[in-house]
């Protein structure tokens with residue numbers, strides 16, 4: 001693939017170009033380590049590094065064009081393009097370089113604090129059931145049909161995103177269903193991407209380390225719906241969420257609402273029966289009424305299923321197809337039951353936000369007559385830690401605080417942040433601190449009695465634990481199975 005520089009930069013509205021524009025560009029990179037001969041290098045001032053510092057390396061590797069947002073000095077034969085914001089410019093350039101691939105696909109974006117991954121899987125399965133060729137980009141993986149990549153971030157960075165969309169166009173895909181995180185909207189990962197359908201799941205306090213205030217967080221969410229409004233056909237919105245009206249106010253597409261509580265929802269679930277193996281519920285829709293089965297327990301998963309019904313209806317599918325797909329759907333690490341014949345329940349769930357932990361524990365409580373024992377830790381989002389402690393103290397009987405992805409922090413410090421939340425609620429709450437996650441899970445399984453439920457929360461599908469700069473293989477489901485199979 002190649003393009004003459006003058007052509008490539010046409011969509012950059014604000015720019016100052018110094019140097020030749022007749023150069024042939026063979027690729028775009030924002031990582032100097034990946035630059036090759038003839039590549040254009042975009043300098044991103046990042047959270048860890050300033051990309052402008054890597055211009056010499058990029059030039060050494062064969063780049064003759066750099067896109068900058070700061071003043072830089074380079075060799076005379078290097079073309080310098082100065083723009084106000086290089087992250088934005090990267091998205092615009094990548095979109096043009098790859099031939100605006102999102103225009104050639106049906107792009108479904110799933111946004112909201114919780115439920116994005118689950119909803120993405122359900123929507124993918126619904127569309128597949130109707131015979132569509134569907135790709136998926138999300139937290140667990142990027143599924144491009146004949147190849148699957150581990151996800152670098154929930155929403156890929158603009159360059160990676162446009163390259164993958166182009167691959168899907170070449171492979172004649174019709175649809176891509178992708179999670180859209182608020183990091184992605186703020187950091188211009190989806191800028192220029194033409195969405196056809198957007199889904200809003202919910203908003204609860206989260207990502208405060210990045211957004212700082214709830215106002216900023218909400219604004220970042222709304223940014224996706226403004227983007228959708230440019231090209232989209234429909235927004236599918238959870239009307240029961242307190243923030244739904246803000247989203248609706250900022251969306252200029254047709255809207256289809258779903259919910260359980262709001263009687264005006266276009267798609268509404270009622271008569272919900274949640275069991276250990278899943279849920280059964282009736283759904284009333286513009287196409288009629290029918291009963292649904294879902295293998296994922298929890299009322300919150302009924303919401304996720306309703307969102308998928310909304311997308312299915314928007315795409316002209318019939319209720320039977322949608323129903324069939326939802327009845328067979330599963331998502332790795334989301335309320336996943338571990339059954340090795342033990343006399344108590346063991347669930348692995350990706351709940352790693354306060355709201356998600358609350359929903360998972362509510363579901364656990366509704367399913368079990370016995371005690372609820374929860375094992376969890378926290379990652380690098382400091383704001384979440386005490387809040388998750390509060391939730392555990394309020395909603396479980398015993399908590400075992402352990403390590404999650406502690407990265408560069410001491411696990412004991414993260415755990416003491418969680419403890420501060422517990423102590424705020426209940427000084428007599430029973431909890432243990434076991435830093436080693438394997439030991440913590442072992443202890444939880446050892447203390448469980450018949451009828452109890454052990455919820456192992458936070459890591460879901462993840463296959464590793466990140467400690468310092470090492471990725472140590474670790475999967476909660478495999479660990480629990482190993483302990484249970486070896487006998488307690």
Ligand SMILES: CC(=O)N[C@H]1[C@@H](OP(=O)(O)OP(=O)(O)OC[C@H]2O[C@@H](n3ccc(=O)[nH]c3=O)[C@H](O)[C@@H]2O)O[C@H](CO)[C@@H](O)[C@@H]1O[C@H](C)C(=O)N[C@@H](C)C(=O)N[C@H](CCC(=O)O)C(=O)O
Nearest residue numbers: 030031032033044046047048049051054153154155181183
């Ligand atoms: C906050 C954030 O999004 N950070 C991501 C971002 O980092 P960054 O842009 O600040 O880049 P940087 O590492 O400072 O480097 C700056 C520039 O120098 C370049 N560089 C760097 C080194 C070098 O030798 N040469 C070079 O050119 C880099 O390629 C980059 O262009 O770009 C990096 C490379 O693409 C990502 O790995 C990194 O995501 C990190 C891993 C991350 O954890 N992101 C999380 C917070 C995130 O995005 N989460 C959301 C939310 C999910 C949810 O809802 O739960 C997500 O979408 O996943």
Ligand SMILES: Nc1ncnc2c1ncn2[C@@H]1O[C@H](COP(=O)(O)OP(=O)(O)OP(=O)(O)O)[C@@H](O)[C@H]1O
Nearest residue numbers: 113114115116117118139300349350351356359360
């Ligand atoms: N609709 C929902 N409302 C609230 N909590 C939910 C919902 N759906 C799932 N959860 C909880 O959140 C956890 C994560 O779910 P899921 O991976 O689908 O969300 P996500 O938005 O993709 O999360 P992330 O962006 O952090 O990857 C689940 O394991 C469950 O505990």
